[in-house]
Amino acid sequence: MDLSVAAISHWYGGTNALQNVSFDVKSGEVVCLIGPSGCGKSTLLGIIGGLIAPSSGEVRLRGAPPAGSLNPLTYVFQDFALLPWRTVRGNVALALEEHKLPAGELASRVGRALAMCGLSDFAEALPGQLSGGMKQRVGIARAIAVTPAVLLLDEPLSALDAQTRDLLIEDLLEIFRRESATGIWVTHNLDEALRVGDKVVVLSRRPGRLKKIVPVDIPRDQRVLPESAAEMARLHNELWSLIKAEAVMADREVADV
Amino acid sequence: MSSALKLVQDASQRNSTGSKDEGPEAVVRFRGGGFDPRPNAWIGWAAIIGLVAIWQLAAASGYLSPLVLPSPVQVGSALLKMAAADDFTSQVSASLSRVASGWLIGTIMGLIVGCAMGVFSIARAGALPIVSGLYPIPMIAILPLLIVWLGIGESSKTAVIVLGVFSPTVISTFSAVDNVPRGLIRMGQSFGLSWRSIVLKIILPGSLPGVLAGFRITAAIALILLVSAEMIGAEYGIGALILLAGNLMQTDRLVAGVLLLSATGLVISWLLGRLEKALLKWR
Numbered sequence: 127m128d129l130s131v132a133a134i135s136h137w138y139g140g141t142n143a144l145q146n147v148s149f150d151v152k153s154g155e156v157v158c159l160i161g162p163s164g165c166g167k168s169t170l171l172g173i174i175g176g177l178i179a180p181s182s183g184e185v186r187l188r189g190a191p192p193a194g195s196l197n198p199l200t201y202v203f204q205d206f207a208l209l210p211w212r213t214v215r216g217n218v219a220l221a222l223e224e225h226k227l228p229a230g231e232l233a234s235r236v237g238r239a240l241a242m243c244g245l246s247d248f249a250e251a252l253p254g255q256l257s258g259g260m261k262q263r264v265g266i267a268r269a270i271a272v273t274p275a276v277l278l279l280d281e282p283l284s285a286l287d288a289q290t291r292d293l294l295i296e297d298l299l300e301i302f303r304r305e306s307a308t309g310i311w312v313t314h315n316l317d318e319a320l321r322v323g324d325k326v327v328v329l330s331r332r333p334g335r336l337k338k339i340v341p342v343d344i345p346r347d348q349r350v351l352p353e354s355a356a357e358m359a360r361l362h363n364e365l366w367s368l369i370k371a372e373a374v375m376a377d378r379e380v381a382d383v
Numbered sequence: 384m385s386s387a388l389k390l391v392q393d394a395s396q397r398n399s400t401g402s403k404d405e406g407p408e409a410v411v412r413f414r415g416g417g418f419d420p421r422p423n424a425w426i427g428w429a430a431i432i433g434l435v436a437i438w439q440l441a442a443a444s445g446y447l448s449p450l451v452l453p454s455p456v457q458v459g460s461a462l463l464k465m466a467a468a469d470d471f472t473s474q475v476s477a478s479l480s481r482v483a484s485g486w487l488i489g490t491i492m493g494l495i496v497g498c499a500m501g502v503f504s505i506a507r508a509g510a511l512p513i514v515s516g517l518y519p520i521p522m523i524a525i526l527p528l529l530i531v532w533l534g535i536g537e538s539s540k541t542a543v544i545v546l547g548v549f550s551p552t553v554i555s556t557f558s559a560v561d562n563v564p565r566g567l568i569r570m571g572q573s574f575g576l577s578w579r580s581i582v583l584k585i586i587l588p589g590s591l592p593g594v595l596a597g598f599r600i601t602a603a604i605a606l607i608l609l610v611s612a613e614m615i616g617a618e619y620g621i622g623a624l625i626l627l628a629g630n631l632m633q634t635d636r637l638v639a640g641v642l643l644l645s646a647t648g649l650v651i652s653w654l655l656g657r658l659e660k661a662l663l664k665w666r
Binding site for chain 1: 571572573574665666
């Protein structure tokens with residue numbers, strides 16, 4: 127499924143959060159959204175998934191969702207948003223229970239999602255018993271169980287420590303590869319954006335405007351190789367030079383308030 | 384202490400056998416103790432037994448007149464005599480059925496209104512000022528009016544408990560629903576859950592801890608109102624029994640009645656604890 131963000135603007139009361147942002151996401155593509163804090167990245171993702179009504183502009187979907195998709199636009203949340211009273215299995219099954227699925231399909235979908243995320247042994251555990259990394263695996267399993275057309279990841283690794291982040295990013299990339307999933311991935315971490323994104327959408331400080339779309343043309347599995355290091359460093363510098371001035375200004379704006 | 388001394392010795396030996404640093408040396412002393420109260424069932428029982436023993440001694444030695452405060456033994460025998468009397472069951476069951484029906488009706492009504500206020504804007508805007516005004520009224524003040532309306536029988540006593548339980552239940556339910564993390568509700572919406580599923584699977588279980596905490600408060604209120612109502616006009620009931628004993632200067636029966644109330648409160652609190660354990664296993 128292709129997705130277009132078309133001239134989105136948004137105000138919170140008198141505050142202009144987003145100003146005329148447009149970009150396209152092709153099926154199978156992972157697009158990273160970066161920008162200084164408070165630039166409206168998460169607001170934009172909320173608008174894309176239909177959780178926030180934009181002040182103007184619209185988000186368009188084109189094409190058929192993948193076969194068996196129960197929820198085309200599916201989030202993975204920064205704070206996991208798991209129900210603490212449901213087991214891992216119960217959390218992954220939550221959205222599936224809404225649908226009248228053929229006998230056995232619910233269990234098979236849950237089982238497959240748990241297996242893909244390495245959670246099969248933790249199916250009966252409660253979220254409170256799990257580490258942050260495992261909780262986010264549950265969040266990811268819950269998302270892939272509904273066979274989404276576009277995954278919307280709202281800083282999915284930001285609540286995790288650096289080592290867990292490195293481990294989880296590999297697993298997520300593997301899931302993206304196997305599911306040939308389309309994704310919009312919000313982050314403030316440039317390395318993360320360059321590791322996972324096919325292109326990086328850079329937003330300016332508030333009000334968030336589209337600053338630049340930086341394509342990352344190195345295939346994902348080659349990005350960690352030594353021969354890619356120079357190009358990766360160049361891309362990193364390019365992103366950082368786009369972000370840095372904005373971040374400094376944004377920081378001062380907050381301090382002025 | 385001995386290990387600390389050994390450390391000092393070790394340190395001084397090391398110092399004399401080679402360290403070039405000539406400055407004075409000290410061992411870091413542990414200073415992070417205390418401020419860590421722990422439960423201890425034995426001490427708890429010992430304190431109760433000690434208190435009763437002092438009470439018994441004071442009564443036996445004549446410091447306490449039986450008319451002021453009868454000895455534990457006298458209270459115990461009064462309690463046994465009361466329990467053996469024909470009307471004991473009707474006294475206790477009158478009280479228990481009043482408090483149980485009043486609490487149950489008030490709680491169910493409060494849960495419905497509180498949930499509605501947590502979920503619907505109109506219910507919240509409409510009911511909040513009324514409930515806020517009702518909440519601070521000591522409901523026993525309304526009993527005379529309830530007696531005018533409903534007569535001196537059971538219904539006025541039950542009604543005063545219903546009213547007393549209702550508004551605290553509304554407030555605690557409403558704030559428990561309100562405190563369910565918005566993120567969980569947005570998650571439910573983002574996965575296409577129906578309104579009904581969001582209420583049943585996210586809001587209700589999420590508000591349960593707050594609702595159950597409210598039960599403890601309303602159970603205490605119900606017990607206070609029960610005794611007050613029974614003292615104002617009742618033939619049977621623990622409150623009536625205590626009032627009658629006081630009028631007849633039977634302080635042993637009076638204290639026995641108070642102990643009965645304490646036991647009732649403890650049983651209710653234990654039951655609520657069991658309920659919390661059963662429903663909130665995930666915490």
